Amino acid sequence: MVSQPKIATQHEIIYPDSDGKPMAENTIQFRWIMTIYHNLAWLFALQADVFVAGDLLWYPVEGNNKIRQAPDVMVVFGVEKGDRGSYQQWKEKAIAPQVVFEILSPGNRPGELTRKLLFYEHYGVEEYYIYDPENNDLSGCIRSGDHLAMIEEMQNWVSPRLQVRFELSEETLTLYNPQGQPFSSPLEIEQQLQQERSRAEQERSRAEQVTAELEEERRKTKRLEMLLREAGIDEQERSRAEQVTAELEEERRKTKRLEMLLREAGIDGDRL
Template structure:
C-alpha cells in the first residue's frame, strides 16, 4: 500500500527541513565546514548526550517556522545523538545550541552577519565563532549575561565548552583538540577511521584466535581429565582386585592355621592314646 503524503491541517505548522540554500558557496567554505563538523563529531563520538550538526535548520520558537537559522556547524550539549530533519528546540528539552560556527564566503553581507549575531544572541548561544578563509580572519563572541560579547584576543583562545584551541597564523587557522592535536582534514579522518576499523578487525581476529586456542586447550584438558578419570577407575579396579586377593589370602592363611591346629590336636591325641596303651601293657604296634 502506497502511503499518502501528509497534508497539513488548517492549524498545523510545517517546519521545513531545508531553506533551499546550498551548504556552501565554494569549495573552500565547504572544506572548512566539513573539517570542523567531522572533527567535532569525532571529538564527542563517545558522549551520547552531545549532538553535532552541520547546516541543520534550527527552530527556536514553537509555532513560528519563520524564526530559524542554519548554522554551518552547531554543537548541543545535553541532548541525545541521532538523525533529525531539523532542530526543533521545544522537542529537545528546550536546549539551545551552545556553540555555533559560521564559515564566511564572499557572498556574505554585513547585514546578514548582523542578523545572525542578533539571532544567536537572542536565542541563547554561548559561543559564536566566525572564520573568513578568504581573508584569514577569525573572530568570536562569548556570552556575557544576555548578550554575546566580542572576544578581544582570539589567538590561542580555548573554547570553554569544547576545550578546542584556536591558533591563527599568517596563512591559515588551525584548531587543536583537547589533546593538543590539530584538526584533521575529512580525508585524514576517513583514513584514521579506516585504520581504527582495521585495528579493530585485527584485534577481533586475534581475540577469535585466542578464543579458538582457549577452546582447543579446554578440549585437551577435558581429554586429559577423561584419561585421568579412566586411569583412576583402572587403579580403583586394581585396588579392589588386590583387596579381594588379600582377603582370599587371609582366608587361606586362616584355614591353614586352623588345619595346623587340628593336626596338632590329632597328633597330641595320638600321643596320649599311645601313652595310655603302654601304661596298660598293650603294645600299640600289635593292634
C-alpha cells in the same frame, strides 16, 4: 485499504527541513565546514548527550516557522544524538545550541552577519565563532548576561564548552582538541585510518607468525620427549646425564690446567 496522504490543516504549521540554500558556496567553505563538523563529532562520539550538526535548520520558537537559522556547525549539550530533519527547540528540552560556527564565503554580506549575530544572541547561543578562510580572519563572541560580547584575543583562545584551542598563523587557522592534537580534514583522517589499518594488519601477521613458530617449537619438544621415552630415557635421567657429562668435562679442564702449571714449574707430571 489504501491510506490517504496526510494533508496539513489550516492550523498546522510545517517546519521545512531545507531553506533552499546550498551548504557552501565554494570548496574552501565546504572543506572547513566538514572539517569542523567531523572533528567535533569524533570528539564527542562517546557522549550520548552531545549533538553535533552541520547546516541544520534550527527553529527556536514553536508556532513560527519564519524564525530560523542554519549554522554551518552547531553543538548542543544535553540532548541525545540522532538524526533530525531540523532542530525544533521545543522538542529538545527547550535547549538552544550552545556553540555555533560560521564559515564565511565571498557571498556573505555585513547585514546578513549582523542578523545572525542578533539571532544567536537573542536565542541563547553561548559561544559564536566566525572564520573567513579567504582572508584568514577569525573572530568570536561569548555570552555575557543577555549579550554576546566580542572576544578580544582569539589567539590561543580555548572554548569553555568544547575545550578546543584556536591558533591563528599567518597562513591559516588550526584548531586543537583537548588532547592537543590538531583537527584534520576528513581526507587526512581517512589516510590516518588506512595507515592504522595497515599497521594493525602487519602486527596481526607478525603475531600469527610468532604463534606458528611457538607452536612448531612445542611440536618439536613433544616429539623429542616421545623419542626419549621410547628409548627408556626420561627427562630426569637425561638432565642427570647432562650434569655428569658437564662435571667430567670440568674435571678434565682442571687436570689439564694442573699439568700445565707443573710443567711450567719444571716438574714432570709422570713422576708424581
